[in-house]
Amino acid sequence: MSDSSEIWSALVQTLATEGLTFVNYITSDPDRKDVELRTTCPALYESRAADCDPFLLYCCNTYAATPTGSDHVDDYPHLSLDDRMFIVKAGKLGFRSGLGIPMRLFGAGRFGGFNIGADLPRAEFATRFHHRSEELRFFLMLVHRRFEELSGGGPVKIAFDLNEKKFASLSPREAEVLSIVTSGVTQKECARICGISHYTVAEYLKSAYRKLGVRNRVEAAHIIANHKR
Numbered sequence: 271m272s273d274s275s276e277i278w279s280a281l282v283q284t285l286a287t288e289g290l291t292f293v294n295y296i297t298s299d300p301d302r303k304d305v306e307l308r309t310t311c312p313a314l315y316e317s318r319a320a321d322c323d324p325f326l327l328y329c330c331n332t333y334a335a336t337p338t339g340s341d342h343v344d345d346y347p348h349l350s351l352d353d354r355m356f357i358v359k360a361g362k363l364g365f366r367s368g369l370g371i372p373m374r375l376f377g378a379g380r381f382g383g384f385n386i387g388a389d390l391p392r393a394e395f396a397t398r399f400h401h402r403s404e405e406l407r408f409f410l411m412l413v414h415r416r417f418e419e420l421s422g423g424g425p426v427k428i429a430f431d432l433n434e435k436k437f438a439s440l441s442p443r444e445a446e447v448l449s450i451v452t453s454g455v456t457q458k459e460c461a462r463i464c465g466i467s468h469y470t471v472a473e474y475l476k477s478a479y480r481k482l483g484v485r486n487r488v489e490a491a492h493i494i495a496n497h498k499r
Contacts, residue, residue: 274420278308281413289398290386292365295417297374297382298326306382311363314356324353325385329370335403338385339367341392364388367395371407373414384410408453412463436493439481447474452491
């Protein structure tokens with residue numbers, strides 16, 4: 271797809287089939303003066319501007335997915351009264367439970383990401399979706415990457431938050447390719463996503479495996495899975 275509105279529509283439809291009916295994509299410059307918002311619930315912003323969305327204010331300091339939605343409002347005592355009212359309003363509009371999944375963090379230029387959810391009690395939502403947070407993050411990163419490319423921002427690297435010393439030797443591209451392939455994507459599809467050849471993907475993987483002391487992507491995936499626990 272070459273049009274961002276088509277990509278957005280396809281994303282909303284895809285998530286809806288999974289039961290995720292509330293979808294926000296929001297990004298901002300560091301000063302929160304240039305905010306881009308795509309949402310399935312525009313009524314939420316009738317009385318509060320997008321630059322004051324609690325997702326931007328509180329969820330973009332770590333790549334970890336943050337439980338969001340009105341059923342979680344009491345989990346965050348630091349929220350202001352206005353923040354709480356905004357989140358409670360979201361709940362009345364169908365966003366009881368969700369996950370805030372950053373694509374870029376505050377302090378690294380433009381920041382923001384996706385806040386997705388449903389009209390479900392927190393326990394039911396957690397059972398259905400929390401174990402899929404990395405799967406969802408990877409899928410949404412592909413969408414984010416395409417939005418960035420269409421806006422002229424250039425290619426966006428895709429990599430999990432591999433911050434232990436054992437991953438420090440990986441180059442950004444090695445980390446990106448390793449993240450994609452260990453998620454179950456074929457090397458051919460990885461090459462298409464990254465805009466490089468299949469042979470280059472193989473070389474990056476070979477180098478990453480050597481640095482991590484593993485022989486294949488199954489062993490690499492095991493290391494990454496243990497890292498996320």
